[in-house]
Each structure stands twice: as C-alpha cells, then as structure tokens.
Amino acid sequence: MTRELTELLYALTHDLGAPVRVIDGFSEALLEDQREVLSADGLEYLTTIRSAVSRMNAMFDGLLQLHRVSQTPLRRVDIDVTALAETIVSELRAAEPGRDVTFDVERELVTNADPALFRTALTHLLQNAWKFTAKRADAHIVVGREDPVTLFVQDNGAGFDPASAGRMFTPFQRFHQASDYDGLGIGLALVRRIVHRHGGRVRAAGALQQGTTVSMELP
Numbered sequence: 001m002t003r004e005l006t007e008l009l010y011a012l013t014h015d016l017g018a019p020v021r022v023i024d025g026f027s028e029a030l031l032e033d034q035r036e037v038l039s040a041d042g043l044e045y046l047t048t049i050r051s052a053v054s055r056m057n058a059m060f061d062g063l064l065q066l067h068r069v070s071q072t073p074l075r076r077v078d079i080d081v082t083a084l085a086e087t088i089v090s091e092l093r094a095a096e097p098g099r100d101v102t103f104d105v106e107r108e109l110v111t112n113a114d115p116a117l118f119r120t121a122l123t124h125l126l127q128n129a130w131k132f133t134a135k136r137a138d139a140h141i142v143v144g145r146e147d148p149v150t151l152f153v154q155d156n157g158a159g160f161d162p163a164s165a166g167r168m169f170t171p172f173q174r175f176h177q178a179s180d181y182d183g184l185g186i187g188l189a190l191v192r193r194i195v196h197r198h199g200g201r202v203r204a205a206g207a208l209q210q211g212t213t214v215s216m217e218l219p
Helices: 002-015 017-031 040-071 081-095 115-132 162-165 188-199
Strands: 077-080 103-105 110-113 140-147 150-155 201-207 212-217
Touching: 017 040, 040 188, 077 081, 077 115, 081 103, 081 115, 081 140, 110 115, 115 140, 115 150, 115 188, 115 212, 162 201, 188 201, 188 212
Parallel strands: 103 140
Antiparallel strands: 077 110, 140 150, 150 212, 201 212
C-alpha cells in the first residue's frame, strides 16, 4: 500500500505537475509581456488562472508533506516545549510586527517526541491560532498542559462549527472563506499524522467566534 501511495504521489507531483508548471510559466509571461494589450476582463481571467495554478501547486506540496511525515523515522527525545513555543512566537511576531497578540506559554512544559516532527506540529498549531485571531483586537493565544501527556494550543479567534469537528483534521478541509483566511487546510492534517505516528491522538474543541483549542496527547 505504501509503495502504491508513493507511486500515486509521484504521478501527481511530477506527471500532473509538469503541465501545471507550463500553464504557470506561460500565464506569467502573458501578464508580463502582454499586459498592455489585454482587456480588463482578460487580465482578470489570467489572474484567476494563475491563482488556481498556485493553489494546485500548493496542494501537491501538501500531499508530499503528508507523505514525508508518514515515512520519516522517529527519534524521540525530551523537548523543552516552553522554549520551542517562545521561539515560534518570536518568528510570528517578526513576520507581522504590526499584530498585537497576547501569548501565555506555561512554564516548564516538556514532552517526549521527535524534535523535527514536533516542531512542525507546534508550528502549524501556532500559525493557525495566529491566523484565526487576526480579526480580534484582543487576540489571545495560550500554550499549556491538560495532563502529564497532553498539550494544547488555545485561541480566542474565529473558531468553528462544532458539528464539523469530525472533519477538522481531514486534508484540504476549510471552514472559513478563503477571502477571510488564506490556507489550504493541510496544517491540521499534518498535526494529526504526526501525533498518530507517536501513538497519540489529537482533538479539537471550539465554537464559531469563540475560539479553538487543539489538544495533542503524546503518550
């Protein structure tokens, strides 16, 4: 099954990706070289094509990320989660210095996990929390512990419909308009795959406009 999946991903990213790259290249050339002779409608159509191509390329990349996470050998060590979370928060602040977000990171948080995979998971959770609090003047994000083996990231952002909780960790699922929040819906799928590889489980709780809490149990 793994070999079949690998072959399918190769076909998607290489065989199908090749014509997509051609469309990308020629549409970019049209915008650069023929902009003056294109009508307003023509420019809009071409921009829409380029946006769709960019999204398709990002989906290919997302599928490859999911596959790599499944194949990466695990190397479990003790991780200073507090220090790692603070590092990721600093990166988010540096990328958007205009945002005013309150972060509370519990002291002396430690877990035992693969350092590269865990950093990927925590980064996606904090990026999501950062993104979905963008419309809150009082944006607040918390990283803490529920019990000795369960960590959580909580925010007071856009939240989600609890009836959709079962689809939260499915690849390419979106719960908000792309015009409001960008992204493909691959981050939480990666988080689930990483947690499952550690023999754990992940869950989400929240409500519309009342924030989201994502918990990772890492036994």
